[in-house]
Amino acid sequence: MIEVSFETMLTRPAPSETDFTRLPDPGPEVFTAPLQRPAHVGEDWLEPAQRQYTAEEHAIWDELYARQMQVLPGRAASAFMAGLERLDLGRGGVPDFARLSEELSGLTGWSVVPVPMLIPDHVFFWHLANRRFPAGNFIRTRETFDYIQEPDVFHDVFGHVPMLTDPVFAGYMQEYGRAGWKAMRYNRLKSLGALYWYTVEFGLILEPQGLRAYGAGILSGPTETVFSVEAQSPNRIMLNVDRVMRTDYVIDDLQPIYFVIENFGELYHDTVDRDFDRLYRALSPGFTYANSAVIDVDDVLHRGTQEYALRGGRGSGAKPV
Numbered sequence: 001m002i003e004v005s006f007e008t009m010l011t012r013p014a015p016s017e018t019d020f021t022r023l024p025d026p027g028p029e030v031f032t033a034p035l036q037r038p039a040h041v042g043e044d045w046l047e048p049a050q051r052q053y054t055a056e057e058h059a060i061w062d063e064l065y066a067r068q069m070q071v072l073p074g075r076a077a078s079a080f081m082a083g084l085e086r087l088d089l090g091r092g093g094v095p096d097f098a099r100l101s102e103e104l105s106g107l108t109g110w111s112v113v114p115v116p117m118l119i120p121d122h123v124f125f126w127h128l129a130n131r132r133f134p135a136g137n138f139i140r141t142r143e144t145f146d147y148i149q150e151p152d153v154f155h156d157v158f159g160h161v162p163m164l165t166d167p168v169f170a171g172y173m174q175e176y177g178r179a180g181w182k183a184m185r186y187n188r189l190k191s192l193g194a195l196y197w198y199t200v201e202f203g204l205i206l207e208p209q210g211l212r213a214y215g216a217g218i219l220s221g222p223t224e225t226v227f228s229v230e231a232q233s234p235n236r237i238m239l240n241v242d243r244v245m246r247t248d249y250v251i252d253d254l255q256p257i258y259f260v261i262e263n264f265g266e267l268y269h270d271t272v273d274r275d276f277d278r279l280y281r282a283l284s285p286g287f288t289y290a291n292s293a294v295i296d297v298d299d300v301l302h303r304g305t306q307e308y309a310l311r312g313g314r315g316s317g318a319k320p321v
């Protein structure tokens with residue numbers, strides 16, 4: 001019997017970690033969330049087709065779109081605004097994924113595919129690694145118009161897809177998908193998740209005209225669009241990948257901290273050129289830094305007052321100042 005030590009296992013990449021053509025079986029030693037696959041979806045977890053939306057659901061999209069357009073100019077990254085325009089996401093109603101995919105694939109080779117609410121991590125990574133963006137098929141209701149925790153089609157398509165028209169950012173998203181299986185093997189999914197959180201979902205960029213948001217979690221809601229770039233409460237720190245991957249985050253409120261990049265090329269190289277094997281060996285399984293901490297090595301752009309969080313945050317009536 002040949003014994004393979006854990007160390008040897010980690011120094012040798014698993015075959016599935018570099019072969020992105022087929023969906024891997026993560027194996028028993030890798031933790032995967034116990035999600036029950038609905039009967040109507042295949043192994044790829046794709047819905048057979050995009051949903052048919054009612055007139056009311058299309059109207060909800062239009063209202064959400066109009067509300068965002070009130071706050072985005074001067075606050076959203078220019079790459080995001082250019083993507084919105086190129087894909088004409090405001091042509092009325094929930095966009096048709098097939099048409100959107102055709103337009104997007106002509107620009108950066110990405111497509112948009114419909115998925116149920118939650119899909120397993122390794123399947124999510126596999127889609128990204130193949131330039132497929134999994135988008136929630138459902139849309140929020142009027143009761144949940146202002147805040148939903150699960151990503152719906154408005155968050156996924158309006159928030160994420162415009163950035164996929166930017167060739168460098170589109171490349172970053174693919175590399176993120178390619179990096180996923182390694183993080184799972186090292187049991188460092190939380191760290192890689194923090195990188196996604198603080199870039200793809202809540203990232204800021206310093207443009208010549210000022211600070212702008214490019215993260216989908218910010219740009220799919222009006223309050224955080226303003227809060228992220230203008231409020232005094234949150235810290236704004238220049239992005240450092242090692243630091244970000246050690247930083248906790250909040251999932252159900254405005255962020256106490258944002259990380260800022262200077263351009264997407266830098267974000268791409270800072271992550272793709274990094275030796276993640278080495279990094280994962282040095283990282284502890286949990287987070288080192290609290291989500292509002294400012295630490296010695298930080299290049300601080302704005303040290304926040306944290307007033308919003310100190311007054312109680314969401315549900316307390318605290319103003320997002």
Ligand SMILES: [Fe+2]
Nearest residue numbers: 151201216217
């Ligand atoms: Fe998202």
